[in-house]
Amino acid sequence: MQVLSPKDYRYVLGALCMILHSLSAVSGTIQVGSGFPFASVRKALEVSIDGDTILVHSGTYKEGNIIIDKSISFVGVDWPVLDGQLKYEVLSIKADHVLVTGFVVRDSGHASLDDPGGIKIYDSRYVHIINNRLINNFFGIYLQYSQHCIVRDNIIRASGTEEQQIGNGIHCWKSDSLQIIANSISGHRDGIYFEFVHGSIIWRNISFDNIRYGLHFMFSDNDAYITNLFRGNGAGVAVMFTKNVKMFNNTFEDNWGDAAHGLLLKEISDSYIFNNRFIRNTSGIYMEGTNRIIVEKNSFKDNGWGMKIQASCMDNTIRDNNFMRNTFDISTNGSLVLNTFNDNYWDKYEGYDLDKDNVGDVPYRPLSLFSVLVEQNPPTMLLYRSFIVTLLDRSEKMIPTLTPDNFIDDRPLMHAIPL
Amino acid sequence: MIEIRQVSKHFGRFEVLKSVSLTCEAGQCIALIGPNGCGKTTLIKSILGMVLPSSGSIYFQGKDIARDFMYRHHIGYMPQKGRYPDNMTIGQVIDMIKDIRSSDDTLDEQLITDFGLDEILDKRMRTLSGGTTQKVSASLAFLFNPQVLILDEPTAGLDPLAAEILKDKIIAENKRGKLIFITSHLLSELDDLVTHVVMMQEGEIRFNMPTALLKEQTGTNSLARAITHVLKQDHVQ
Amino acid sequence: MFNKIQRFIVLDILKNRVVLAYTLLLAVLSWSVFSLEDDSNKGVLTLLNIVLLTTPLVSIIFTTIYLYNSAEFIELLLSQPIRRSKIWTGLFLGLFFSLALSFIIGAGIPILLFVPGHVALILLVMGVLITAVFVALGFLCGIMSRDKARGIGISILLWLFFALLFDGLVLFLLFQFSDYPIEKAMVGVAALNPIDLARIFIILQLDVSAMLGYTGAIFKDFFGTGVGTAIGFALLCLWVILPYLLSRRMFIRKDL
Numbered sequence: 032m033q034v035l036s037p038k039d040y041r042y043v044l045g046a047l048c049m050i051l052h053s054l055s056a057v058s059g060t061i062q063v064g065s066g067f068p069f070a071s072v073r074k075a076l077e078v079s080i081d082g083d084t085i086l087v088h089s090g091t092y093k094e095g096n097i098i099i100d101k102s103i104s105f106v107g108v109d110w111p112v113l114d115g116q117l118k119y120e121v122l123s124i125k126a127d128h129v130l131v132t133g134f135v136v137r138d139s140g141h142a143s144l145d146d147p148g149g150i151k152i153y154d155s156r157y158v159h160i161i162n163n164r165l166i167n168n169f170f171g172i173y174l175q176y177s178q179h180c181i182v183r184d185n186i187i188r189a190s191g192t193e194e195q196q197i198g199n200g201i202h203c204w205k206s207d208s209l210q211i212i213a214n215s216i217s218g219h220r221d222g223i224y225f226e227f228v229h230g231s232i233i234w235r236n237i238s239f240d241n242i243r244y245g246l247h248f249m250f251s252d253n254d255a256y257i258t259n260l261f262r263g264n265g266a267g268v269a270v271m272f273t274k275n276v277k278m279f280n281n282t283f284e285d286n287w288g289d290a291a292h293g294l295l296l297k298e299i300s301d302s303y304i305f306n307n308r309f310i311r312n313t314s315g316i317y318m319e320g321t322n323r324i325i326v327e328k329n330s331f332k333d334n335g336w337g338m339k340i341q342a343s344c345m346d347n348t349i350r351d352n353n354f355m356r357n358t359f360d361i362s363t364n365g366s367l368v369l370n371t372f373n374d375n376y377w378d379k380y381e382g383y384d385l386d387k388d389n390v391g392d393v394p395y396r397p398l399s400l401f402s403v404l405v406e407q408n409p410p411t412m413l414l415y416r417s418f419i420v421t422l423l424d425r426s427e428k429m430i431p432t433l434t435p436d437n438f439i440d441d442r443p444l445m446h447a448i449p450l
Numbered sequence: 451m452i453e454i455r456q457v458s459k460h461f462g463r464f465e466v467l468k469s470v471s472l473t474c475e476a477g478q479c480i481a482l483i484g485p486n487g488c489g490k491t492t493l494i495k496s497i498l499g500m501v502l503p504s505s506g507s508i509y510f511q512g513k514d515i516a517r518d519f520m521y522r523h524h525i526g527y528m529p530q531k532g533r534y535p536d537n538m539t540i541g542q543v544i545d546m547i548k549d550i551r552s553s554d555d556t557l558d559e560q561l562i563t564d565f566g567l568d569e570i571l572d573k574r575m576r577t578l579s580g581g582t583t584q585k586v587s588a589s590l591a592f593l594f595n596p597q598v599l600i601l602d603e604p605t606a607g608l609d610p611l612a613a614e615i616l617k618d619k620i621i622a623e624n625k626r627g628k629l630i631f632i633t634s635h636l637l638s639e640l641d642d643l644v645t646h647v648v649m650m651q652e653g654e655i656r657f658n659m660p661t662a663l664l665k666e667q668t669g670t671n672s673l674a675r676a677i678t679h680v681l682k683q684d685h686v687q
Numbered sequence: 688m689f690n691k692i693q694r695f696i697v698l699d700i701l702k703n704r705v706v707l708a709y710t711l712l713l714a715v716l717s718w719s720v721f722s723l724e725d726d727s728n729k730g731v732l733t734l735l736n737i738v739l740l741t742t743p744l745v746s747i748i749f750t751t752i753y754l755y756n757s758a759e760f761i762e763l764l765l766s767q768p769i770r771r772s773k774i775w776t777g778l779f780l781g782l783f784f785s786l787a788l789s790f791i792i793g794a795g796i797p798i799l800l801f802v803p804g805h806v807a808l809i810l811l812v813m814g815v816l817i818t819a820v821f822v823a824l825g826f827l828c829g830i831m832s833r834d835k836a837r838g839i840g841i842s843i844l845l846w847l848f849f850a851l852l853f854d855g856l857v858l859f860l861l862f863q864f865s866d867y868p869i870e871k872a873m874v875g876v877a878a879l880n881p882i883d884l885a886r887i888f889i890i891l892q893l894d895v896s897a898m899l900g901y902t903g904a905i906f907k908d909f910f911g912t913g914v915g916t917a918i919g920f921a922l923l924c925l926w927v928i929l930p931y932l933l934s935r936r937m938f939i940r941k942d943l
Contacts, residue, residue, distance in 0.1 A: 333726070356726055356729055404858075407862075407865075408861055408862060408865045410861055410869065410870050410873055411858065411861050411862075413857070413861075413873055413877060413883075413887070414854055414857060414858060415890060416732060416735055416736060416886060416890060417854045417882075417883065417886060418736065418739070418740055418850050418851055418854065419851055419854040419855050419858065420854075421736060422851070459942075461942070495942070495943070498765065498766050499765070500762065500765050500766070500942065500943045501942040501943070502940070502942060519768050519769060519770050519771075520768055521768070522766065522767060522768035522769075523768040525766065527763075527766035529759065529762060529763065529766070531759060532759060532763060533756075533757075533758070533759030533760055533763075534759075534760055534763070535695065535696070535699035535757070535760055536699070536703075536756075537698075537699045537700075537702040537703060538695065538698070538699050542695070542698070546691065546692075546695045547763075547767065549691045549695075550691055550692065550764070550767050550769060551767060551768065587763075590763075600766075
């Protein structure tokens with residue numbers, strides 16, 4: 032019987048070393064389970080001291096709210112189940128240097144005022160939540176006023192249907208230096224929620240089929256999210272009221288719906304969107320009040336709108352992207368254009384390249400007349416793909432009258448960039 | 451056999467037939483003559499049910515033809531200018547009409563062989579000359595042994611030989627007791643065919659009498675002269 | 688008995704050069720669209736424009752011309768012991784079958800090969816229905832005027848109206864009354880144009896249908912539901928039946 036996988040063992044060891052180092056006390060191992068010294072997790076916790084390891088063996092433990100207030104390693108063996116019976120917050124962590132791994136945490140209390148979570152971390156540092164399964168909790172993993180915590184390899188599932196009746200998968204509030212890595216989250220309100228979280232990274236997570244946002248990101252500066260997959264969330268991903276965010280190599284796909292966007296940017300500045308894929312979204316990126324961001328080497332495919340850029344956006348640079356098979360590549364509600372488009376590939380471009388430098392000799396206007404009409408008067412969409420619209424778009428391309436003059440890519444590429 | 455009772459027809463304000471009455475019996479061969487636009491074709495089409503009279507009625511064997519179509523089983527019609535689906539062959543057209551009528555009567559295919567149509571059955575209607583098309587029309591009119599034959603300018607466009615064949619056929623059928631209507635401008639052609647002459651003018655029947663009587667009254671020995679005589683009399687009056 | 692007339696007319700039309708050219712045109716367009724577009728959904732959208740433009744045009748004009756050219760043939764049929772209504776029905780079904788067959792051979796085969804599942808089916812059904820609608824309208828044009836040139840003129844105008852002018856009018860209304868909640872009314876207005884109905888139907892089968900939802904859920908809510916589909920389908924059928932019945936009524940009362 033393997034108590035810990037080698038991978039987990041490394042972390043256990045790391046945590047133990049730290050604990051040992053800081054406490055300079057001898058640590059012991061406490062076994063919990065039927066046929067072991069302790070039958071109750073609570074009892075084991077009561078007798079434990081900082082630096083101990085509690086091994087919980089398989090079985091279902093219905094002990095209400097379990098509070099860890101000592102720096103211990105709390106390790107599940109063969110997936111013991113901590114059951115909140117839909118009444119309690121299951122696991123509360125109120126100490127630094129805690130490791131929680133190998134548990135199935137399920138059925139926390141729902142919808143009460145104090146936001147019960149499957150695992151909730153209060154004002155703590157160096158807490159590691161690794162390789163757990165969180166099932167049908169109100170909030171999955173909840174961090175508040177915490178620093179230097181790692182949430183990794185957890186599977187978080189719920190089956191919420193209404194925004195008000197379910198919390199978020201991983202909820203981080205007023206924290207910093209967090210690492211959210213390789214978790215899989217679905218069925219919550221927001222998959223991952225960041226508010227007032229700084230200097231943190233979100234890496235290699237999969238967030239899908241959540242009711243509202245795959246990732247909801249507010250007032251959280253200097254963060255990065257890299258190589259995540261956001262798919263089929265009610266409203267896509269929202270990044271709001273934030274500066275200096277890096278968004279690299281993420282995939283935003285299948286976010287269709289009246290108010291769904293691949294990526295919603297609102298009041299964002301000085302950020303960098305690089306090498307992401309936006310596929311089959313109502314709009315790939317929706318920008319509002321967005322300043323000085325760079326959108327580079329992204330791929331926009333099969334979206335309703337590739338990018339919707341509201342008039343409140345300034346000094347953004349959109350370069351070296353591929354726009355392919357979108358119904359509308361770009362749309363805007365303003366007439367003043369303060370953003371730059373350069374070196375993008377547009378599959379609707381019909382120009383030529385006589386000097387063979389892979390840059391079209393004729394500038395491209397990515398804004399179609401019809402997209403302007405739809406923006407002004409949404410029901411016009413009724414005429415989508417009708418002959419008159421095709422005709423209007425053609426004539427507008429030849430003699431622009433209604434679309435802004437300077438909405439133009441002067442260097443449209445002839446071939447798609449390999450991304 | 452056919453009784454036309456006070457049939458009037460107007461197209462808009464223009465009166466084409468003014469209370470026309472006419473009775474025709476089996477065995478008669480009636481020449482329907484008159485200047486262009488006198489209402490000949492309208493009268494024929496009324497009998498065929500193509501033109502619906504504004505007032506009056508037409509009886510076929512004692513039955514009103516309005517809202518009936520079965521009586522047309524007994525009528526063979528040869529239009530002035532027959533046109534058929536371009537891409538069908540002569541054979542297909544004949545088969546189609548046979549099919550549509552699905553008549554149990556013995557078919558009279560004499561004209562088809564006499565005109566030599568049986569040798570060109572696979573020719574498309576589009577490629578036929580006006581004369582050959584007329585031969586097809588004539589053959590179809592006689593094909594089902596109808597009791598009444600209505601022939602609108604039957605010899606127009608036919609070569610003399612074919613015209614002769616057709617005339618012989620008309621005479622033969624008439625002798626077998628069939629009622630035959632012919633409209634024609636060529637009075638000389640009708641001479642040895644017709645038993646009665648109906649002359650129309652401005653939508654009215656000017657006169658209707660047996661050919662023999664007409665010739666006797668006018669003291670002439672040909673139909674053409676007799677008609678000219680009548681017209682001259684009119685002029686003098 | 689009308690089955691025979693119908694059969695002969697189908698035989699006649701299928702050998703017609705215009706119809707052969709139409710079949711070929713549809714085939715060339717569809718095959719090239721599907722081999723150029725790597726995504727079948729976009730292929731469907733491109734084909735949609737072609738189908739909604741050429742099919743009505745060819746159907747209405749060909750029908751009208753065919754009726755005028757068959758005037759004497761119709762006369763011949765009239766002199767035979769057949770009910771007038773049967774002649775008209777035979778002509779209609781004959782024209783509809785042959786043009787629908789052209790569509791199915793020309794566009795249907797590539798559609799079935801390249802487009803998956805129910806989208807292909809809807810596209811086919813809509814193509815056939817649009818053919819029926821415009822054959823019926825062609826019958827109306829053919830009976831309305833004795834003058835061939837005028838009849839053809841009317842048919843071209845009707846096509847132009849439904850393919851282009853009507854949508855122009857809708858666009859005008861949308862902007863004229865943009866301050867009012869006119870989405871619901873617009874659904875009704877769209878139902879007045881069979882081409883628009885068919886277009887919306889097909890778009891609703893595709894991923895881009897979400898675009899309709901985005902701009903006012905009413906379109907998707909109405910046409911996307913079972914009831915909406917049934918109503919839309921019934922409306923399209925009405926577009927076949929009403930013009931046809933009207934033309935038949937006129938034919939029965941017509942002097943030929």
